[in-house]
Amino acid sequence: MSALDEEQRYVERCRAALRRMLEAARDNVVIGETVASSGYSAERLGIHLRTLVKELGEAPDGPPFFGRLDFGAGEHAGRTYYLGRRHLSGEHGEPPVVIDWRAPVSRAFYRASARDPYGIDNRRRFGWSGLALTGFEDERLTSGQQGDSAIVAAEIERPRVGPMRDIVATIQPDQDDLVRVDLADSVCVQGAPGTGKTAVGLHRAAYLLYTHRQRLERSGVLVLGPNRTFMRYIAAVLPALGEVEVEQTTLDELLGGRPAGQGPGEELKHDARMARVLRRALYARITRPGEPVVVTDGATRWRVQEEHLLRIVDDTRRADVPYAVGRERVRAQVMALVIRQAELSGVTATAAWVKRMGRQVTPFLDRVWPSAKPDQVLAELLADPREAGEGLLSEAECAALSASRPRRKGAWTAADAVLLDELAGLLDRPRGYGHVIVDEAQDLSPMQCRAIARRSEYGSLTVLGDLAQATTPWAARDWARQLDALGKPGAEVVALTTGFRVPASVVELANRLLAALEVAVPPTTSFRQDGRVSVRAGADLREEVAAAVRAALECEGSVGVIASARTSEKLSEALWDRGVDLGGRVSVLPAADAKGLEFDHVIVAEPAEIAEGERRGLNRLYVALTRAVSRLDVVHTRPLPAQLIA
Numbered sequence: 001m002s003a004l005d006e007e008q009r010y011v012e013r014c015r016a017a018l019r020r021m022l023e024a025a026r027d028n029v030v031i032g033e034t035v036a037s038s039g040y041s042a043e044r045l046g047i048h049l050r051t052l053v054k055e056l057g058e059a060p061d062g063p064p065f066f067g068r069l070d071f072g073a074g075e076h077a078g079r080t081y082y083l084g085r086r087h088l089s090g091e092h093g094e095p096p097v098v099i100d101w102r103a104p105v106s107r108a109f110y111r112a113s114a115r116d117p118y119g120i121d122n123r124r125r126f127g128w129s130g131l132a133l134t135g136f137e138d139e140r141l142t143s144g145q146q147g148d149s150a151i152v153a154a155e156i157e158r159p160r161v162g163p164m165r166d167i168v169a170t171i172q173p174d175q176d177d178l179v180r181v182d183l184a185d186s187v188c189v190q191g192a193p194g195t196g197k198t199a200v201g202l203h204r205a206a207y208l209l210y211t212h213r214q215r216l217e218r219s220g221v222l223v224l225g226p227n228r229t230f231m232r233y234i235a236a237v238l239p240a241l242g243e244v245e246v247e248q249t250t251l252d253e254l255l256g257g258r259p260a261g262q263g264p265g266e267e268l269k270h271d272a273r274m275a276r277v278l279r280r281a282l283y284a285r286i287t288r289p290g291e292p293v294v295v296t297d298g299a300t301r302w303r304v305q306e307e308h309l310l311r312i313v314d315d316t317r318r319a320d321v322p323y324a325v326g327r328e329r330v331r332a333q334v335m336a337l338v339i340r341q342a343e344l345s346g347v348t349a350t351a352a353w354v355k356r357m358g359r360q361v362t363p364f365l366d367r368v369w370p371s372a373k374p375d376q377v378l379a380e381l382l383a384d385p386r387e388a389g390e391g392l393l394s395e396a397e398c399a400a401l402s403a404s405r406p407r408r409k410g411a412w413t414a415a416d417a418v419l420l421d422e423l424a425g426l427l428d429r430p431r432g433y434g435h436v437i438v439d440e441a442q443d444l445s446p447m448q449c450r451a452i453a454r455r456s457e458y459g460s461l462t463v464l465g466d467l468a469q470a471t472t473p474w475a476a477r478d479w480a481r482q483l484d485a486l487g488k489p490g491a492e493v494v495a496l497t498t499g500f501r502v503p504a505s506v507v508e509l510a511n512r513l514l515a516a517l518e519v520a521v522p523p524t525t526s527f528r529q530d531g532r533v534s535v536r537a538g539a540d541l542r543e544e545v546a547a548a549v550r551a552a553l554e555c556e557g558s559v560g561v562i563a564s565a566r567t568s569e570k571l572s573e574a575l576w577d578r579g580v581d582l583g584g585r586v587s588v589l590p591a592a593d594a595k596g597l598e599f600d601h602v603i604v605a606e607p608a609e610i611a612e613g614e615r616r617g618l619n620r621l622y623v624a625l626t627r628a629v630s631r632l633d634v635v636h637t638r639p640l641p642a643q644l645i646a
């Protein structure tokens, strides 16, 4: 029997193991109630087993393994392991048939080299065509044999269709280092387009859940991305890795999904100074106690004098507790003085008595430390921001804020939502997560960073981004400040410098813009030498783009037409009129929606318009150009931006 035949037989063993696991999990759901020791643990066990069945049932019927390690030395000497997307148990207590790619021993697969073989005699990579095992490549590492892998190259260069896929079979050593950073450590990845930041972030989520399952299932893992299109694009990666419990959303959605607003007031709402303005606006509600508090029980009265009240309120303000907690703390301290007097006069202060008497303190609290709701505080602030903004905001800025207040009650914008969240955070602590992964983090405003920092105060962060792709008016220019705003000033910044999407010829064109972007980012090299760039000028943009799309459709893979918002609408219509099937392989999208996406063939239409469209239009153009996996067409009727011409 040939080695390939043997491996194919192993595939059958894997399929049998998966069937056994699924049957066992189903049986356990049925008997879960009888094996658990209590009603509560029966419920927990039931949830766990049902989830397992769901995961196994949903596990895509893909290749069961991608690699094999034969160890000749070290603690695993003499053993052979197959590595796959998920663990497959052996029969009757035998060793696993497949080891999860996240297990400690799998690390050697990604890290080992001829220079440092990790005790591996042979590393085998498998090639698949759909579900059929078609071949393999061996590297005899202890004999010093290591070569460029055709299987890895084919995987990286394969045409893109549909949503993003996992990269477990081909994770590179520097990516693996980032995927496996300790849960306790926050890390920031600066990476040029296509260096695998998003892929690393998603695989890190899966790795952390595997390694700290119990802890993270309780506290939660959150993945934040820039927009809905992007979230749809990456949504399938974690489920394909067996992780279905990760919350994946945009920050805007997390904060209520409000529409974007416009105008100078909207931009100002993202400014770091707003944190102080909001705090002032909230705490300005607290007033000085003007008279004693009197608590009565039948004919008896107890009094807490003004000077004591003053001290209690001042101390609580200084204690830096959330506002709503502060209010209850004041009540408790006033009651402590009442209780002391009552006990001296022989009263037994039971919990019920304290609660009943405590209610009499409410009118005092309503005057001195009134309860507050975020929307009420914000509405009042926007109606007249001058007092809270004194010394922090100019007169013109106060006027801009006022002008940006909602026309109807409750018609808040996305920027308002960030302020409401800040206020909610001042009132009470929000729910935190064990780990938060933030993609395109260069685009976050200081106030958005604070919203994330509040949710990761007791957890850790993976911050992913590229300063050169910063397009928002408030975007970061350096990572140190952004990490500070995210509440993780000590996080290490690591650069990824090998591009897996953008071919060298496209990188060369896009890099002409880098100098004008004024950011310090390390130079990158491209893994792919197979790309093609063409620049075509013409008189009629619609005709030129239609011709480019037709030519693009002759090759395999997806086609993305990227233009300014206005032009992308016109081009959609024009292509539709010419019978192009939009929504199939061809997508037309405004440059603002292109972030994080990739297409085999990209057509950037009228770059000058993209560059002029906004303050950081050149960054936007840089993003658009770097979406190409294989081919890039630049189509224009107006002169190209000067920075793009070598």
Ligand SMILES: Nc1ncnc2c1ncn2[C@@H]1O[C@H](COP(=O)(O)OP(=O)(O)OP(=O)(O)O)[C@@H](O)[C@H]1O
Binding pocket: 155, 156, 165, 166, 167, 170, 171, 172, 175, 191, 192, 193, 194, 195, 196, 197, 198, 199, 200, 466, 469, 500, 501, 595, 596, 597, 598, 626
């Ligand atoms: N080790 C790898 N093996 C195979 N493909 C990879 C690898 N690393 C990255 N890729 C692929 O390269 C492409 C770009 O990766 P990804 O989108 O994660 O990059 P990015 O740094 O987030 O890019 P951008 O900044 O442009 O959004 C994806 O198709 C991804 O699957």
